[in-house]
Amino acid sequence: MPAISTTTPAAAPRVPDGGSASRQHTLRERNLRLVAAAVFEATAPPSRADVAAASGLTRATVSTLVDRLVAGGLVAELPPVAAQRAGRPAVPLVPAGRSVVGLGLEVNVDYLGVRALDLVGDVVAERVETGSLHDSDPREVLARLRALAAEAIAEVEAAGMRVAGARLALPGLVDARGARLEVAPNLGWSSLEPVPELDLRAGDGRALDVEVANEAKLAALAELAGDVPPSFLYVSGDVGVGAGIVVDRQLFLGERGWNGEIGHVVVDPSGPRCSCGASGCLEQYAGKEVLLRGSGLPTSAPVDAVVDLLRAGDVAALDTVRRGGRALGAALATFVNLVDVSTIVLGGAYVELYGWVGHVVAGVVEERALAAPFAPVDVRPAAAGKHAALTGGAREVLRSVVADPARWV
Amino acid sequence: MPAISTTTPAAAPRVPDGGSASRQHTLRERNLRLVAAAVFEATAPPSRADVAAASGLTRATVSTLVDRLVAGGLVAELPPVAAQRAGRPAVPLVPAGRSVVGLGLEVNVDYLGVRALDLVGDVVAERVETGSLHDSDPREVLARLRALAAEAIAEVEAAGMRVAGARLALPGLVDARGARLEVAPNLGWSSLEPVPELDLRAGDGRALDVEVANEAKLAALAELAGDVPPSFLYVSGDVGVGAGIVVDRQLFLGERGWNGEIGHVVVDPSGPRCSCGASGCLEQYAGKEVLLRGSGLPTSAPVDAVVDLLRAGDVAALDTVRRGGRALGAALATFVNLVDVSTIVLGGAYVELYGWVGHVVAGVVEERALAAPFAPVDVRPAAAGKHAALTGGAREVLRSVVADPARWV
Structure with a gap:
């Protein structure tokens, strides 16, 4: 997994109206941020000179600040690399592990x-x-x-x-x-x-x-560690089904942070009653316990047990998972039409079930997303692993x- | 209607790496922006001194820049107001009309x-x-x-x-x-x-x-001229039904600008066929032509004709509009659950129909939006007028x- 980066752009720091001591203080903090960002966002370990070039700060300032980050355990130094030209060998800087x-x-x-x-x-x-x-x-x-x-x-x-x-x-x-x-x-x-x-x-x-x-x-944010486009919808399939909207590597939270409740998109108003009071919510088709029950398994069973049945060609499991996948595709097509994101990442239980739901979801989304004919929607399994x-x-x-x-x- | 303001926060200007002449140039442009913003965002017409206080610039700089905005026809001067203390009377500055x-x-x-x-x-x-x-x-x-x-x-x-x-x-x-x-x-x-x-x-x-x-x-952006909360969903009811998502007075555009397609939220998969290829889309319940046809009117009739029938208690019109309102409420509840916005502004044809659809929409949304029990969703007609x-x-x-x-x- 790549190191933590700060690609989420921070707001430009405001210089307070206080005295020059506090301005100095703020400036030092800002420069420290710039230096840390230059180390943590670099694609290859930068030297102090590289950090100076990337941050626009002088080499002397960078050296002091790097020393502080090294002493504080945020940044580590790799063995020096022989310089290409005359001069001191460059010391590559990397995020510090186990600190x-x-x-x-x-x-x-x-x-x-x-x-x-x-x-x-x-x-x-x-x-x-x-x-x-x-x-x-x-x-x-x-x-x-x-x-x-x-x-x-x-x-x-x-x-x-x-x-x-x-x-x-x-x-x-x-x-x-x-x-x-x-x-x-x-x-x-x-x-x-x-x-x-x-x-x-x-x-x-x-x-x-x-x-x-x-x-x-x-x-959803865990996916950012991997090879994912900057904007995507992440769907977490568990007992409930939730979602995160990432646009330009930032979570879109809506007005109060309560968005992404895809589990309660009504797929069919004549469908089964949901715990939320409505009928035919996505969770009643594609929630983990519904998939287990429909496959004839106890709700305490792991998703692997469904996968075993699917591999064995069990008709009830195949039907249940296919029906869940179609419902998930319909809810996701709605989501794509309302929010406009071209990559869908299926996470949670859907990772293990991907071989059976992936193409079903992709098919329904392709049929229903208005933008799909000229800009196909990419459906993929999550890469960040369990939990x-x-x-x-x-x-x-x-x-x-x-x-x-x-x-x- | 209030004057145009620049409350959409602009990104912090980047100082280019060019020579000091270009830096000077950029600085003057930035200061001009600050002065214009101070005039256009003021709640009461500010004087040059007020602009200096709001922008953090010196009074001399402000005076020069205000003169430039006045000469260029962006800002106008009102008759001077007698000063409260000794000194020159203050000249209130306002956006320039008819320029x-x-x-x-x-x-x-x-x-x-x-x-x-x-x-x-x-x-x-x-x-x-x-x-x-x-x-x-x-x-x-x-x-x-x-x-x-x-x-x-x-x-x-x-x-x-x-x-x-x-x-x-x-x-x-x-x-x-x-x-x-x-x-x-x-x-x-x-x-x-x-x-x-x-x-x-x-x-x-x-x-x-x-x-x-x-x-x-x-x-949706037209609503910002009026008394609307900073975040809202705007629904435009016409032949098609579209939407705009405004969060903190900014349009949320999704990845490519193709979001807000609420007209194609599937309200009932067993519903009528839609032009988009799916069945039971919101447009097939709440689009203008569907409302006209259901009321027994030609699709070329104005929405006023439906209103006349509703006022006269016409059963077909009442049924059609109530059914449209319920479908609109269901699609909006989905929208609120996925995006999280607590104000819904009904625009286009829904403004004239508001007396008949408003409470229907509000009722369904209250029933279906997960956050509604502890944070009621406000449903209101658009204020910006026709077109x-x-x-x-x-x-x-x-x-x-x-x-x-x-x-x-």
Whole structure:
């Protein structure tokens, strides 16, 4: 996995009206950001001279700031490379591994977990527990998550790493501030501020920065580590079906962060009743439990069990998954017509099922998306692997570190 | 109507790496932009001193730049107001009326037209021709539009005004660059670059800047002149049904500008066949011609005729419009769940029909939008009046003038 980058363009820093001391301070922070960005966004490890060229700063300024980033554990130096011309050999600069880490946390309907990523993008600790969390008690579940996270934190701190903060992924409507869960229907949770309840702390007792986000949106951001176009729709297929809209490598959040609820697109108003009160929602065709049940499996079975049946040519499984794929295609065609994105990334359970749903989805979208005749829609499986929201959450923490390195060095 | 403002935040200007002369030049242009913004965004007419305070520039610089904007016809001076303290009386500055104008052009399924707006927001010329343009010849129609525009241009130029450019609204998929129409199904137009065909010129033969845009999107922007929240969905009900997504007073365009195609949200897959090839699209329930036909009227009748029938309690009209309203509500609930916007503005034919469809739409949206239980969705009629895309287009031209005044003074 490539290193964390800061390609999300930051707003131009405003110079405050304060005294010249505070202006100096702000300028130093801005320059530190520029230098960090030059190292973290480079396609090949840059030298100090390369960073000076990329940032427009003098070599002396760059050297001081690079030294600070190296001392602070954000940037590492590779062995010097012999110079092509006379002079000192260049020292290639890279993101520092096993130094600062971000935590991704998640509570979903059938698992909870934590994943710690370092600035290189390596997983340096992970804990995942499976089991149904339908209609669970948030206090109890968040206490279990705190215990898992504490193990991961102890593990990385014992190895000399620092935890920069955490993102908690939840399968529901989360506000854009990242503080409040309005409702997570499949968990049975509502009107909750999970951060104080979670009360996550570093080994020395310091409270860690935690923000909450929708799981499909964090999973979408995990894709940015791979080879994905700058704009795409990410669909997370789990018990619920959620989506994240990425335009120019940025999450589009709508007015309050509550968008992407593709699971409740009505595919057929005469279809089965949904937990949301409507009838014929996508979740009733393409949600994980519906696919398991339709295949004659218990809802606690893993998706692999459906795949086994599909491989064996089981008619019920084939019919159920095909029907789910058609419904997903119809909902996605609507999504494409309303939002206009030309790449669809199928994540969560749809990754394992891709061989059976991919072409069905692509066919329906091609038929229904108005722009498809002159600009085909690309449908592909997600690349970020299992529990992608954990990776996306950890990456978001690290992105904020690189975007404002002065807080960490 | 309030004056044109530049509340759309412009990207921070990049200082080029060129020589200090070009840097000086860029700095002057930037300062001119700041001064224009301070006048056009003020809630009350500011004095030069107010502009200096708002822009952070010195009073001498501001005075020079204001003089330039006044001489160039972008800003006007009101009679001086006696100063509260000793000193020269303050001269309030306002956008200049009847000086620089923007043109909104439109070709829709049953009319074509042009509207000229000045910087105060006044309509200073207008031509609208009605008649069916279903499956029309683009060359012929654009020639008619050119003739109408030429009349309007001659009229405003005869009154001493200057035309800054034009925006052409079309009911179809237009690329984000504003050059190419991919398809306008109800016009029967496709794969077209209308700007060279239109070949719009000022009276002195100078070619005018013209950009093409989707009509619902320009109509959405027209709402920004009124008392509308910063984020909303605008739905334009005509023969087709289109939408514009405005978030923080900015159009959200998706990846290529082809979003908002709400007319082709499938409301019921067992519904009537649509021109797009799918079945049960919103247009087949809530498009203008469907509402006219269902009310027993010819498709060439005006929407007023439906309103007359509704007032008289005609059962067919009441049923048809209620059914259309329910379908519109269902499609909008999907839109709200996918995009997250809490205000819905019903435009086009839905303004006249609002008394009959408004509460129906609001009821369905309240039932189906996941966020509605804790954050009600506001459904309201559009305020920008008839042929709003003409107004929105003209405003866009003027916004670009105020955002880059150096080109015009």
